[in-house]
Amino acid sequence: MRKKLFILLLAFSLVPLLVVSYFSREGIMEVGTKQSDKLRTGMIKILTDEMHQSAMDSAKLVQQQTVSLEFALKAIGAEAEDVLNDPVEGTPRAYFAEDFNIKGHQPDDFGPSAQYYVISEKGERSPSSISLEEPVFYYPKNKEDLKKSKDLARLYLLKPDLKSFFSEAGTSLHRVYICLNSGLLMAYPGHGNYPDSYAPRERSWFTEAVKKRTIVWDKFIDASTGQQVYTLSKPIMSRDGKIIGVVAIDIQLVELLRKEDLSSQWSSAIQAFVVGPVESNGQIKLNVWAEAGHRTENLSWDTGLPNEIRYLVSNDKDKLDKMINAVTRGKSGVMRMPYNGVDSVWAFAPFRGQGSYVLIVPEKVITGMPDSAAAQTMRLSQNLYVAVGTASFFTLLTVALVAFLGSRRIIRPLLDMTCAAEKIAHGDFTAHVEVKTGDERETLANAFNSMLPKLQDHLRISKALELAHEVHTSLLPEIPPEIKGLDISGTSISCDETGGDYFDFYTPPENGGTGVLLGDVTGHGVSAALLMTTGRAHLKHASMHKSPMANRIGEVNKLLCADIGDTGRFMTLFCMEIAPDNTSATYVRAGHDPATIYSPASGVQKELMGEHMLALGIFEESDYKEFKVDLNEGDIIFIGTDGIWEARNNENEMFGRERLDKLILSNAQRTASEIQQEIISAVYRFQDGMEQEDDITLVIIKITGINCG
Numbered sequence: 001m002r003k004k005l006f007i008l009l010l011a012f013s014l015v016p017l018l019v020v021s022y023f024s025r026e027g028i029m030e031v032g033t034k035q036s037d038k039l040r041t042g043m044i045k046i047l048t049d050e051m052h053q054s055a056m057d058s059a060k061l062v063q064q065q066t067v068s069l070e071f072a073l074k075a076i077g078a079e080a081e082d083v084l085n086d087p088v089e090g091t092p093r094a095y096f097a098e099d100f101n102i103k104g105h106q107p108d109d110f111g112p113s114a115q116y117y118v119i120s121e122k123g124e125r126s127p128s129s130i131s132l133e134e135p136v137f138y139y140p141k142n143k144e145d146l147k148k149s150k151d152l153a154r155l156y157l158l159k160p161d162l163k164s165f166f167s168e169a170g171t172s173l174h175r176v177y178i179c180l181n182s183g184l185l186m187a188y189p190g191h192g193n194y195p196d197s198y199a200p201r202e203r204s205w206f207t208e209a210v211k212k213r214t215i216v217w218d219k220f221i222d223a224s225t226g227q228q229v230y231t232l233s234k235p236i237m238s239r240d241g242k243i244i245g246v247v248a249i250d251i252q253l254v255e256l257l258r259k260e261d262l263s264s265q266w267s268s269a270i271q272a273f274v275v276g277p278v279e280s281n282g283q284i285k286l287n288v289w290a291e292a293g294h295r296t297e298n299l300s301w302d303t304g305l306p307n308e309i310r311y312l313v314s315n316d317k318d319k320l321d322k323m324i325n326a327v328t329r330g331k332s333g334v335m336r337m338p339y340n341g342v343d344s345v346w347a348f349a350p351f352r353g354q355g356s357y358v359l360i361v362p363e364k365v366i367t368g369m370p371d372s373a374a375a376q377t378m379r380l381s382q383n384l385y386v387a388v389g390t391a392s393f394f395t396l397l398t399v400a401l402v403a404f405l406g407s408r409r410i411i412r413p414l415l416d417m418t419c420a421a422e423k424i425a426h427g428d429f430t431a432h433v434e435v436k437t438g439d440e441r442e443t444l445a446n447a448f449n450s451m452l453p454k455l456q457d458h459l460r461i462s463k464a465l466e467l468a469h470e471v472h473t474s475l476l477p478e479i480p481p482e483i484k485g486l487d488i489s490g491t492s493i494s495c496d497e498t499g500g501d502y503f504d505f506y507t508p509p510e511n512g513g514t515g516v517l518l519g520d521v522t523g524h525g526v527s528a529a530l531l532m533t534t535g536r537a538h539l540k541h542a543s544m545h546k547s548p549m550a551n552r553i554g555e556v557n558k559l560l561c562a563d564i565g566d567t568g569r570f571m572t573l574f575c576m577e578i579a580p581d582n583t584s585a586t587y588v589r590a591g592h593d594p595a596t597i598y599s600p601a602s603g604v605q606k607e608l609m610g611e612h613m614l615a616l617g618i619f620e621e622s623d624y625k626e627f628k629v630d631l632n633e634g635d636i637i638f639i640g641t642d643g644i645w646e647a648r649n650n651e652n653e654m655f656g657r658e659r660l661d662k663l664i665l666s667n668a669q670r671t672a673s674e675i676q677q678e679i680i681s682a683v684y685r686f687q688d689g690m691e692q693e694d695d696i697t698l699v700i701i702k703i704t705g706i707n708c709g
C-alpha cells in the first residue's frame with residue numbers, strides 16, 4: 001500500500017508541479033526584465049531632470065552674480081562722479097605704470113599672484129605681480145602734466161572703495177579701472193607691463209560706453225597679461241550731464257561657471273558653457289562665450305580676440321537645431337545627442353537675454369548607475385529563477401516522503417509564514433517566523449523576516465513625509481486677515497510633498513496697517529522647505545521690530561547668509577506694508593518678481609519694480625531700499641511666484657504673464673478668493689494633465705475702501 005500510495009502521489013504531483021515550475025520560472029524572468037527596464041528608465045529620467053535643475057539653478061546663480069557686478073559698477077561710477085565733481089587739495093603719493101616696472105619704485109606689497117598670470121608665446125602661464133595696497137596710474141605719452149593734476153588726486157580718493165569692493169567680489173573679478181577724457185587712467189589692483197602703444201580711450205569698452213551712454217558688455221584681451229576677460233563699462237557724468245570718463249570692470253566669466261561644484265555633484269567629465277545664438281552664413285549657431293576649463297592661447301592685446309569664432313556643435317544636426325531654436329526662444333530643457341563623438345546629455349537654461357547656460361556630461365555618467373541597478377535586478381531575478389528551479393527539483397524528490405512522513409510537517413513553515421503574513425496585513429509588524437530546516441524554506445523564511453524592517457522603514461518615511469507636509473501647511477496662514485477696506489486671499493500649492501514657497505500676513509508694529517510677505521526658495525522638496533522654515537523664523541522675528549522695513553529685510557539677509565552662505569541656495573522675497581488708511585503701500589523687492597497693481601476702471605496695470613536688489617542669502621552686505629506707491633479704491637494687488645506664469649503645457653508653452661493679466665482684469669468684479677481660485681483653475685486647465693514642475697504661491701488684495709479718519 002505504501003508503494004502504491006507513493007506511486008499514486010508521485011503521479012498526481014509530478015505533472016502539476018512541472019507545469020507550475022515552468023510558468024513560475026518564466027514569469028520570474030519576465031517580471032525581472034520588465035522591472036529592470038522600468039527601473040533604468042525611471043532612474044535616467046530622475047537624473048536628467050536633476051541635471052536640468054542644475055542647469056537652471058546655475059543659470060539663475062550666474063545671472064544674480066552678473067546683476068550684482070552691474071550693481072557694483074553703478075556704485076563705483078556713482079562714487080567716481082562724486083569725487084570728480086568735488087574740489088580737492090594737494091597731490092597724493094601715487095604709483096605710475098613705470099614705477100611698477102622698476103625695482104625699488106614699486107609698492108611694498110608688490111608680488112606674484114596665482115590669480116593673475118602672463119601667457120607666453122607657447123601658451124604657458126607664469127604668475128604676474130600685483131599690489132593690493134596701491135592702484136596704478138597710467139597717462140598717455142607727452143602728457144606728464146597729468147601726474148600733478150587735480151583729477152589724479154580726486155581719483156586717488158577712491159582707493160578704499162576699490163579695495164573693499166575687490167575683497168568682496170570673489171575670484172571672478174579681474175580688474176577695476178577708471179579712464180578720464182584727458183587720458184588719465186587709474187586701475188586696481190596695481191600692476192605694470194602696460195604696452196607703449198596702449199591708448200585706453202581708443203578701446204571699444206571706452207568708445208562704446210561713451211557712444212551708448214549705458215552699461216556695455218564685451219570680450220577683450222587684457223593688455224598687461226594677455227588673459228581673456230569680459231568687460232563691463234559705463235560712462236561717468238559731470239553734474240551738468242556731460243561725459244567726463246568711463247568706469248569699467250574686467251571679470252573672468254569662466255570663474256562664474258561653477259565647474260568645481262558641478263564636478264563634485266556629477267563628474268569631472270562635465271563641461272559648462274555660456275553660449276549665445278548668432279547668425280553665420282545664413283544659419284543660426286551657438287557661439288561659445290565662455291567655457292569652464294578652456295584652453296588658454298597666446299594672443300596679442302591689440303589684435304582682439306581670435307578670428308576663428310568657436311561654436312557649440314554636435315553630429316546630430318536635427319537635435320542641435322531643436323536646441324538652438326529653444327535657446328533662441330529663451331527656453332530651458334534637456335537633450336541627448338553626441339558631443340565630440342561621445343553620446344552625451346545636454347542641459348540648458350536661459351542666461352542674460354538670448355544667451356544660455358549649457359551643461360554637457362557623457363551619457364555613461366547618467367546611465368552608469370541605472371545600468372548597474374538594472375543589471376543587479378536582473379541578477380536577482382536570475383538567482384531567483386535558479387532558486388525556484390532548484391526548489392522544484394528537490395520538491396520532486398521529497399514528494400515520496402510526503403506519503404510516509406505526512407504533509408503537515410512538510411508544509412508547517414509555509415503555514416507559519418501564511419499566519420505571519422496575515423498578521424502583517426492587519427498591521428502587526430512584530431510577526432516573526434522561526435524555521436530551522438536548512439533548505440529553501442528556511443531561506444524563504446529568512447527573506448520574509450528581513451522584509452519586515454524594510455516595510456517598517458518605508459511606512460516610517462511615508463509618515464515622516466506626511467508630517468513634513470502637515471508642518472509645512474501649518475506654517476502658512478489658515479485664513480487671511482479681516483481688514484477694513486481690504487479683501488485678502490492667499491494660497492500655496494507645492495509640487496512635492498513639501499515646498500519652498502512661503503507667504504504670511506502681519507501687523508507692522510510701528511504704524512499699524514497690513515503687512516504681506518511672499519518668498520520663493522531655490523529648488524523645491526524637503527531641502528527647500530527646510531530653508532523656507534529658517535527664513536520664515538527670521539522674518540517672523542523681524543516683523544515685530546519697529547525699525548524701517550528695508551533695515552529689517554537687511555537683518556534677515558545677514559542671518560540667512562550665516563545659515564546658508566555656503567550652500568549655493570537663496571530666497572527671493574517681496575514684502576509690502578499697506579498703510580492703515582489703505583491709500584498707500586511701502587514695499588521691498590529682494591530678488592523677487594515684481595508685484596502688480598491693476599486698476600480695473602482704467603484698465604491700467606503697474607509693476608512694482610523698485611530697484612535691482614539681490615535675493616536673501618547671497619551677500620551679507622547687500623543693501624535694500626523701500627519704495628512707496630499710492631493706492632486707490634478698486635485697485636487689485638497681485639503678488640506671486642514664477643510657478644504660475646512658467647507653468648507649461650504638453651507643447652512646452654508657458655502660461656505667461658500676459659494671460660495672467662487678462663485673467664485678473666476680466667474677473668476684477670469678483671472677490672479676492674474667487675480671483676485666486678480662477679487663476680489656479682486656469683493654470684491647471686492650461687497644463688492639461690502635465691506634472692506641476694514648481695510650487696505655486698500667490699496673494700490677491702482688493703482695495704474695497706479707504707479708511708478715513
